[in-house]
Amino acid sequence: MIEKNSIVDIGLKSVRTLGITNMVSKSSVQYYAYKLGFFETVSFLEEASSNEYWNYLQNINFSMVPTLSYLDEDVDYEEGDTSFFMRQYVEEEFENEISSYREAYQKGTLLPLPITYAEWETLKKQGKEEYSDIFKYINTLPGHFCNYHLITRDAFIQFNDGFYTCTSGRDDIQPLTGKTWHSAQQASHKLHGFNKRKFEEINDSMRFASLCEMSSRR
Known part of the structure; x- marks a missing residue:
């Protein structure tokens, strides 16, 4: 953005x-x-x-x-x-x-990262210094840092293969599930402006993901 x-x-x-x-x-x-x-x-x-x-x-x-x-x-x-x-x-x-x-x-669109979650995880395990901290890595990319994540209680990060969360103070990321999406709604009212629009965009994707998860459990 x-x-x-x-x-x-x-x-x-x-x-x-x-x-x-x-x-x-x-x-x-x-x-x-x-x-x-x-x-x-x-x-x-x-x-x-x-x-x-x-x-x-x-x-x-x-x-x-x-x-x-x-x-x-x-x-x-x-x-x-x-x-x-x-x-x-x-x-x-x-x-x-x-x-x-x-x-x-x-x-008002989110940009995808140039690597997937799996690729990032592999590079981190290989000891690549530039991939050791996800936020530092994001900040080296050509688009601005705020294109890729927003902060509610956790940080939401968009990769090529989906959305992920990174808990504040940690450098590991996990797939964003329907459950974590629902819990994040409680913090959405604190967002403003461009972050509010980004959250709504993630909402559209996660609403669909939640329906898929519910269907798979039936």
Whole structure:
């Protein structure tokens, strides 16, 4: 849904580079993202909960993210509305990133991982360092980390051959069953925005899987 180095990441990097607020404060970051003309970042932050924002922020490799060239520390961003003035610079410099974000955001789809669960498990058993931690592995992929999992009580991960869960604090993954899908409904009301849409997409798949499991037990 959101690629690495998207216009959202660039907006966060620009606020961070300016150094005028604590990045832990979602509302403050949103305020300055607006002042800098990063409206896509503002929209993203409006939909994300504080936990979703923090999880997203922790998985951005800022060393790889560009920033807005025109960042003047002498500008008083508290004085008047600088957003439309700054937006001109954002659109001139990041036209392609804005276009890509809008296209991807409208689709709202989850991307499959390039390997299956069985392949990942085999590579991990072989002692391949890059596959030892599933979250670290996901974060090396070309699409953004948030394309591949969302956090409720557990993390849901989509692979080519289905959906899997990874319990927080552990690096092993298990097939997502109808039973675990049902238990996850209790946490779904805590999701916001793009994570809510991803959960609904998983719901469609798991509803079918649950029916299949019920049929197989008869």
